[in-house]
Amino acid sequence: MQDCIFCSIAAHKLQENYIIYENGRAMVIADRYPVNFGHLLVITRKHYENILEIDDDDLKSVIVLAKRYALLLKERLKPDGIKVLTNTGKAAGQAIMHIHFHIIPFYDEREDKEDLTYHYRMHKALTDDDLNKLKELLLS
Numbered sequence: 001m002q003d004c005i006f007c008s009i010a011a012h013k014l015q016e017n018y019i020i021y022e023n024g025r026a027m028v029i030a031d032r033y034p035v036n037f038g039h040l041l042v043i044t045r046k047h048y049e050n051i052l053e054i055d056d057d058d059l060k061s062v063i064v065l066a067k068r069y070a071l072l073l074k075e076r077l078k079p080d081g082i083k084v085l086t087n088t089g090k091a092a093g094q095a096i097m098h099i100h101f102h103i104i105p106f107y108d109e110r111e112d113k114e115d116l117t118y119h120y121r122m123h124k125a126l127t128d129d130d131l132n133k134l135k136e137l138l139l140s
C-alpha cells in the first residue's frame with residue numbers, strides 16, 4: 001500500500017538497518033521510538049490494517065515470531081517481564097495502520113541497573129549506537 005511506512009520497510013525501501021529478521025510472511029524490526037531498550041515490532045509483509053483483517057496463516061507466522069523473539073529478548077537482555085501486544089484502531093493507540101505486534105521488555109527497578117545494557121523508558125528515537133548494540137545482542 002502506498003504511503004504505508006511498514007509496507008515500505010517490508011519492500012526494503014526504507015529503514016533497512018532496522019530489520020532484525022525476515023521470512024516470506026513476516027519481519028521483526030526494531031521500534032524507532034522504544035518504550036524500553038529492546039522494544040521490537042513484528043509486522044507482516046503484506047498490508048493488513050489490524051488483527052481483525054489479517055489472514056490466519058500470516059497471523060500464525062507473526063505470533064510464532066513474536067514468541068521466538070520474546071524468548072530471545074528474555075535470554076539476552078534478562079528483562080523481568082515482557083509485553084506482547086497489538087493495538088487495534090486509533091482509539092486503542094494504533095498509530096500505524098499496518099498490523100504490528102509490539103514485543104516490549106520491562107525491568108524492575110534494580111540497584112545494579114547501571115551495569116545492565118538497557119535504558120529504562122527511553123521514549124526517544126533509537127540512536128544508531130543503541131540499534132547496533134541491540135543487533136549485536138540479538139544476532140550474535
Ligand SMILES: [Zn+2]
Nearest residue numbers: 004007047098
Ligand atoms: Zn502497509
